[in-house]
Amino acid sequence: MHALEKILAYRAGLKEVRAGEIVNCKVDLAGINDLYPQTMYSFREIGGEKVACPDKVVIFLDHYAPPSTIKAAQTHAEFRQFAREQGIEKLMDVNEGVCHQVLADKGLTRPGMLIVITDSHTTTHGAFGAFGTGVGATDLACILKTGELWFRVPRVVKINLNGTLQPGVYAKDVILHVIGKVKADFAIYKGVEFAGTLIPKLSVSERMALCNMTTEIGAKTAYIQPDEVTISFLKEKGVTEYNIFTTDPDYQYEEELTFDVSEIGPQVAAPFSVDNVYDLQDHIGTPIDQAFLGTCTGGRLEDIAIAAKILKGRKIHKNTRMLVVPASMETQMEAIRLGYMQDLLEAGCTFVTPGCAACLGTHEGLIAEGETCITSSSRNFPGRMGHKKGKIFLASPATVAASALNGVITDPTPYLK
Amino acid sequence: MVSRIITGKMHVFGNNIDTDQIYPGQYLDVTDHNEMAKYCLQGASDKFAQEFVKGDIVVAGTNFGCGSSRENAAIALKVRGVGAVVAKSFGRIFYRNAFNLGLPLIVCPRIDEIAGHGDELTIDMDRELAINNRTGKSVPIEPISEYAMKILNAGGIKPLLNPKKE
Numbered sequence: 001m002h003a004l005e006k007i008l009a010y011r012a013g014l015k016e017v018r019a020g021e022i023v024n025c026k027v028d029l030a031g032i033n034d035l036y037p038q039t040m041y042s043f044r045e046i047g048g049e050k051v052a053c054p055d056k057v058v059i060f061l062d063h064y065a066p067p068s069t070i071k072a073a074q075t076h077a078e079f080r081q082f083a084r085e086q087g088i089e090k091l092m093d094v095n096e097g098v099c100h101q102v103l104a105d106k107g108l109t110r111p112g113m114l115i116v117i118t119d120s121h122t123t124t125h126g127a128f129g130a131f132g133t134g135v136g137a138t139d140l141a142c143i144l145k146t147g148e149l150w151f152r153v154p155r156v157v158k159i160n161l162n163g164t165l166q167p168g169v170y171a172k173d174v175i176l177h178v179i180g181k182v183k184a185d186f187a188i189y190k191g192v193e194f195a196g197t198l199i200p201k202l203s204v205s206e207r208m209a210l211c212n213m214t215t216e217i218g219a220k221t222a223y224i225q226p227d228e229v230t231i232s233f234l235k236e237k238g239v240t241e242y243n244i245f246t247t248d249p250d251y252q253y254e255e256e257l258t259f260d261v262s263e264i265g266p267q268v269a270a271p272f273s274v275d276n277v278y279d280l281q282d283h284i285g286t287p288i289d290q291a292f293l294g295t296c297t298g299g300r301l302e303d304i305a306i307a308a309k310i311l312k313g314r315k316i317h318k319n320t321r322m323l324v325v326p327a328s329m330e331t332q333m334e335a336i337r338l339g340y341m342q343d344l345l346e347a348g349c350t351f352v353t354p355g356c357a358a359c360l361g362t363h364e365g366l367i368a369e370g371e372t373c374i375t376s377s378s379r380n381f382p383g384r385m386g387h388k389k390g391k392i393f394l395a396s397p398a399t400v401a402a403s404a405l406n407g408v409i410t411d412p413t414p415y416l417k
Numbered sequence: 418m419v420s421r422i423i424t425g426k427m428h429v430f431g432n433n434i435d436t437d438q439i440y441p442g443q444y445l446d447v448t449d450h451n452e453m454a455k456y457c458l459q460g461a462s463d464k465f466a467q468e469f470v471k472g473d474i475v476v477a478g479t480n481f482g483c484g485s486s487r488e489n490a491a492i493a494l495k496v497r498g499v500g501a502v503v504a505k506s507f508g509r510i511f512y513r514n515a516f517n518l519g520l521p522l523i524v525c526p527r528i529d530e531i532a533g534h535g536d537e538l539t540i541d542m543d544r545e546l547a548i549n550n551r552t553g554k555s556v557p558i559e560p561i562s563e564y565a566m567k568i569l570n571a572g573g574i575k576p577l578l579n580p581k582k583e
Contacts, residue, residue, distance in 0.1 A: 022562075022564050035445050035487060036488065037448055038448070038488050038489075038492075041448075042575065045575045045579065046574070046575050046578040046579045047578065047579035063445070064446065069446050071446035071447065071448070072446045075446065075448070118486055119486055120484060120485050120486040120510055134486045134510050135486060135510060135513060135514075136486050136487070136488035136491070136510055136511075136513060136514035136517065137488040137514075138488060138514065138517040138518070138574055138575065139513055139514070139517060139574075142574065142578065145578070150564070184433050184480055184483060185432075185433070185479045185480040185483070185506055188480065188506055188507070188508065188509055189509050215484075216483075218480060218483060218508060218509065220509055273433055275433075360437070360442045360445070360485065361437070361441065361442030361443055362442050362443065362445055362446070379435075379437070379484060381435045381437045381438060381460075381484060382437070382438060382460060382461075383437055383438065383441050383442070383460045384437050384442065388441075388460055
């Protein structure tokens with residue numbers, strides 16, 4: 001069996017599961033975010049009175065943090081009330097940040113867990129060797145009522161990433177390159193495992209960026225086998241108890257792909273789909289109105305550090321604004337402590353509350369008709385960040401910062417020396 | 418029980434129609450289902466809202482409903498009165514959301530061969546066919562899994578889990 005199958009088998013109380021089989025699993029962590037008050041409504045509609053497992057539930061007020069509309073404020077009030085009524089102690093309020101980063105920061109994501117959140121980017125937790133998957137509101141309501149949910153056991157595709165990254169190239173460039181090759185529907189219903197000689201060299205932050213974006217090829221979940229890097233990250237958080245599962249040597253992957261990452265330069269996904277990927281060189285000089293650094297894809301401390309390195313002592317272009325959204329409060333505090341925030345503010349950046357911000361077009365930095373944004377986030381769909389005739393380019397945090405500096409899409413490599 | 422035969426006029430879309438296009442982010446704070454239905458597919462088409470008649474069928478290429486997990490996308494299609502969505506493939510979270518709400522999704526890898534905007538389409542689940550009633554041409558559809566059919570036949574996961582309430 002694959003490690004992902006072993007996680008499902010363990011939580012289903014079975015010795016063995018097979019790809020394609022439908023199993024009922026106990027969920028280790030069920031997350032609800034503030035886009036989904038429907039979860040509370042569905043819970044009541046299915047006859048829910050008392051949440052089965054309040055200690056396993058986490059509520060995140062992250063997508064509307066802080067609320068910009070009365071409706072969103074109302075939703076937040078309802079969630080706070082629900083948490084009180086149901087004895088849900090883990091309420092991450094508007095000061096905490098994006099759900100996936102908050103779980104990582106607080107040591108709540110651990111290897112071997114089955115993590116289900118009402119957010120498509122729950123694949124991120126594969127970076128820790130956990131089974132993370134996104135669902136909608138009503139599925140999550142079923143977990144609130146029973147503590148369980150049905151899953152179809154996925155087939156697993158292995159993506160080997162071999163080699164060493166060139167300067168100016170990051171995990172974001174690698175995953176964009178992969179997505180451009182395999183296309184947006186490559187892994188629907190499948191698990192995606194990353195392996196190869198690059199992986200041991202990647203930080204947890206970079207691994208999270210890889211796993212996060214498997215959602216954009218349709219993956220149900222992602223996986224990286226925990227190693228020394230994972231264990232030392234967890235140790236720093238004071239986490240020592242977890243289950244590391246391993247894939248049996250005779251496991252048959254559905255497919256195995258290999259990429260030589262040494263050959264990849266900086267990448268960019270052009271409007272209007274995530275798989276519309278080019279070498280950055282093909283789009284150098286395209287004028288941009290907004291640069292956006294943030295989200296569960298590209299708003300971690302390392303991402304802010306690289307932007308600060310590029311922008312320290314310089315000024316962003318007068319025709320460009322740059323939004324910086326730390327993925328979490330912890331990220332923000334560290335960015336202040338290390339001086340990155342000062343560097344970026346002096347360069348002319350605008351700081352935004354930790355959370356999802358403009359990534360999904362709800363608030364805090366939308367783009368107008370005909371405007372162009374370059375972003376370290378994950379999606380460039382029509383209308384994703386505001387007007388549907390606004391254009392979004394996806395790139396690494398380094399490329400975003402370098403582009404803000406010149407007001408046009410720019411290769412970050414010369415600024416990293 | 419869900420009808421084994423579904424007939425309706427086709428509204429044809431391309432590949433990778435994501436849930437942002439089905440239900441744009443600017444309306445995500447809406448909680449009223451009837452209001453959600455007004456914004457159905459607004460990000461993908463300017464004409465859909467005027468041309469759509471209850472019971473019509475949405476036809477698309479690969480990966481319909483990819484992207485965000487927002488259940489609002491499935492709710493908007495269901496409450497707007499979409500009879501079924503037929504596509505070459507579906508995003509997985511959207512697939513679960515739609516069946517949970519009792520909205521039939523039909524996987525039809527060759528739907529592009531018979532898709533015609535405004536033509537009438539019949540989905541015959543017993544014969545496992547999609548038929549363009551204007552041209553008479555048909556292509557095979559994939560059967561719905563037993564587990565998903567159980568949810569669909571109950572009218573969605575809510576009546577299945579709480580039959581008294583419905």
